[in-house]
Amino acid sequence: MSSGNYRGLSLSMNHHLQKLARHSKSRRFIVVPTAFLAAISAYGQSIPLPGSQQSPTFTSAPLPGSESGDANPAARAVPAVAPPVKLPPQSALLQVQSAYQKLPLSVDDAKERLADLKARLAVARPKEIQEPIFHMCEWLADMADAHWRLCLALSKNEATRAASASERNLAIKFSSLKHEAWLLKAELFIRQQRLPEALGPLVDIVVAEPKSPTGIAAYEKLKEIGFSEEA
DSSP states (O other): OOHHHHHHHHHHHHHHHHHHHHTHHHHTOOOOOHHHHHHHHHHHHHOOOTTOTTSOOOOOOOOTTOSSOOSOGGGGOOOOOOOOOOOOOHHHHHHHHHHHHTSOOSHHHHHHHHHHHHHHHHHSOHHHHHHHHHHHHHHHHHHHHHHHHHHHHHTTSGGGHHHHHHHHHHHHHHHHHHHHHHHHHHHHHHHTTOHHHHHHHHHHHHHHOTTSHHHHHHHHHHHHTTSSOOO
16 A cells, blocks of 8 residues: 555545434544644644655664774775885804804815904903804814715725815814814803803713823813812
8 A cells, every 4th residue: 555545544534423423412433632633633633654765774883993884994994004024234244254264175274264263262252253164163073964965975986086085184173173262162151150061062072082181171070170089
């Protein structure tokens, strides 16, 4: 039923009720108050019809934190700015490059570097000489291992047996220089009162070459710190 039909029905009911009210005395009908008639007329004009354009409309609730109920908060989002990348200072890069360039490749260069570190250990503060000594220990160990691997690889071919023997001699020399670096490392620990940490390198030196000057010096250090006793 359309809105016009509803309104027509209301007007018709209003007209009949008024007519009945005028003849209530002669026909003994119930008198209907005028206010009731006005209410019926208003009700007929205000009832929303199914499918009509007068149906209420609903709006979506605003999003949390939204002031205007905008359904697209990304439109107001501020793009994140990545923090600037901090590069190491040029002086630090130069120090790393300088330390890398000082790593020895030959036996003679390694001897010179060890002599320099030994002289610096006697006068410098432990923190200033610690990193160079640690780096030298690792580097000489790698050099000895590299020459030993070459010795094993070259020994498999008759034509390269002479080169294998040369690599074996270099491996032995670098191994001895590695022990000298370990002795400096142990002396550094002793100066820092880190006696338990000095035991490892000292014992390894004595076990590897007990009769060499480096092995004898290492054993003397063990007696100085109270680990070994006089015979």
